[in-house]
Amino acid sequence: MNLFLELRRHGKLADKRHPMYDKNKFGRFWMYLMAAFWAGYLIFFGTTFAFALSEESREPYQIINGGLIIILALDFLIRFPFQKTPTQEMKPYLLLPIKRNRLIDCLLLRSGLSTFNLFWLFFFVPLAIITVTRFYGVTGVVTYSIGIWLMMVMNNYWFLLCRTLMNERIWWTFLPLAVYGAIGCALFIPDDSPLFDWAVTLGEGFITGNAFSFLSVIVVIIALWFVNRKVMQGLVYSELNKVEDTTVKVRSVSEYRFLDRYGEIGEYMRLELKLLLRNKVCKASLRSIVIIVLMFSGILSFSDIYDSDGMKNFIMVYNYVIFGIMFLLSIMSYEGNYIDGLMSRKESIYSLLRAKYILYSVAILIPFLLMTPAMVTGKLTVVSCLAWALFTAGAIYFCLFQLAVYNNRTLDLNTKLTNRQNMGTGLQNLISFAAFGLPLLLNFVLKIWLGENTTNIILIVVGLGFILTSRFWLKNIYHRFMKRRYKNLEGFRDSRQR
Template sequence: MNLFLELRKHGKLAEKRHPMYEKSKFGKFWMYFMSVFWAGYLIFFGTTFAFAFDGGAKEAYHVMNSGLVFILALDFLLRLPFLKTPTQEVKPYLLLPVKRNRLIDFLLLRSGLNSFNLFWLFLFVPFAIITVTKFYGVTGVVTYCIGIWLLIIFNNYWYLLCRTLMDERIWWFLLPVAVYGGIAAALFIPDNSPLFALSIDLGEGFITGNLLIFAGTLVAIAIMCLINRSIMQKLIYNELNKVEDTTVQVKSVSEYKFLDRYGEIGEYIRLELKLLLRNKVCKKSLYSITAVVLMFSLIISFSDLYDGGMRDFFVLYNYIIFGILFLSPLMSYEGNYIDGLMSRRESIYSLLRAKYILYSLALIIPFVLMIPGMVTGRVSVLTCVSWLVFVPGAVYCCLFQLAVYNNKTLDLNAKMTGRQNVGTGLQNLISGGAFGVPLLLLFALKATVGKEVAPWILIAIGILFIATSRWWLRNVYYRFMKRRYKNMEGFHDSRQK
């Protein structure tokens, strides 16, 4: 316990001494605001579900419990852009007389106690108060919420396992795909799937305080922790001791000759493509997010799993996730070679334009993947076009402002022990706002002008920002140059030694 408290204290001191701490304080207020917004969103849904599920053949909490697997799957997907593996804190302590196993145990314990694991209670607490209290009283609400919290913790460790393996080998994304695909097949292919009954019994056990159910959940959490511990220990050892995979051979190297015709902008687009496709961290992230977008597109196009507001959320997710993943740390990867970039006049401006063009063109990928949904009528063509225009316009304008303030170098190859996974308050603010504000704007427009006119307004806003992109990109460049010495100092100080 003393080690846990001491390392927790060290983590708080490291955050305060971080060069981005002052900007994090600025972003924390807005990050708290977005947290309150999403908490209110979940409370609204929890209350709505309580009344919507009431009055049927089954009790409302039985209906909710039958869908627990969908909540866990959604929780898994929402963690992908926001939560990384927690192993970056191991490296500074390896020279101290502290066992590596104890360090990993601390990281896993801290991950289980992360406040992110409590967020779903904003959905379940109001739901339970309305539906469970009248049969089982306050005790049933408390035990039910504790059980849900334990399920989310189990899901957290399951996510860490998958994320750790995917960071090591991208093909491990087939593991969660196979698991969730198998669960979906077991749920929907049989006429009366026993999994629904098992899910209902699990929730019922939480409500009634069944000790066997709680003990089984705790054992499952412990097993998942042990698996994570074993794998993380092995991978951290391999990375720190520079154990390379000699079986991988480079068969061909593309120089992207077709970009020569675009001059300096083409050169920086080529640089960005090499950054994404030749470095471990960027390449794994790119492949993982592409797989997630493909899976979301298939689910939205061929199932009724997400309807109404949730469908709008996940359609926007498909369009915005690439930008959030690679533009929220804007200039941080370039911190590894920022001195070379600063040696040429206006090279940063050209780099910003190249990034804007490349990531705007990348939105064609989710648009193409959504074509089956447009054909089946589950997503309107106008909605997809509106996000295709609005995201590179208004949303990217906000994300590119981070280029002025980011001054932390992110390692391109350290997957397990690098500190690149620690986001700042400002980055978290922009990432959360990139999801919340467009959705809020869409709902407001639908309520005021109607769902037919709302996409056209989004298109008009997007076109306005795209048409003025040269102006606001140059503004970002000028502000970056005013801070260039402070930023370069931060880039130098935060490089991996």
């Protein structure tokens, strides 16, 4: 316990001493505000369900317990954008006489005790207060809350295992897909699925304080704990010791020689392609983006789940913007690993910015092509897809590229488990929110006032305007970057992994 408390104290000190600490204050405020909003939202739903289900033949808490497996699956999905693998830096402690297993245990303990695992209690506690107290009193509410918390801790370690494996190999994505696919078949294919009855019995056991219900969940938590420790120990060892996978045979190495004809811009486009396709962190992000865009495009094209105009517009904007947000929000941060070399040549940063803009603009063809089935089936129009593609490459990329002036934190290219993953700066969070929210709001307002055809024309004109003037505003970004170059260089050097 002393080691856990000491590492926790070191982590807080490291956060406060980080050069980006002051810039993260706005981001933390925004996260606290959103957390309060969703807490109120869950309280509202818990209270609403308690009264709305009171007229059914079964008690409301029994009906909710029957869907506990579905809630756990939803919790698993929600964790992806908000929860990362444990980020306590281990390197400084590996030289000390501390067992590696104890360090990993501290990381797992901190993850299990995270306040994120308590968040669903904002839904279950109001529900239990209204429905459970009539039969089991306050004691039933307390034991039920403890049981739900244990279920969320179990789900936390299951998510942690899947996320760690998926970060290492994208093929591990099939593990949760297979598990939840099997659970879905077991739930909905039989007319009277025993899993619903099992979930109801487990929830009843929590309420009545049944020792077997609690012990069964605790046993699963302990098993997942040891599996996580074993997996993390092997991956951390490989990462820290730079162990390469010698079983993979490199058949060919592409040098992208077709870019030679573009001179210096082509060289920097080659550098960007190698950065995206040869580094562990960038490859994982790129694969995730393609999978998400492919999934959304497939659902939109071949199902009627998202047939409303609002959801169609949201998916179309998301597919275009997500690629830029994932990589351009941290523009120049990956280059922070070798920024000194880039700064040694006059106007090399300007050439790099132009190469990035050209490459990411061409990359918009990927979501455009993936949404072709939606255009063929009539879910989306060709003009609207083209309009949003041009608007993204023009206006939205113009906003995202402004971060090249202010980003001064180096992001490691290959380190995952041993890299401290900090939240984005306030400016990054603000631009990220604006890149999603403002285009949707603009599209909604313009369609009401001017109609769809006029809206598409406006988007095309605005997008083309920014694209055709890209040399000028990229030059402006370059000059502003050079005015801040010493401050940025200091930030890049201070935040590098050592």
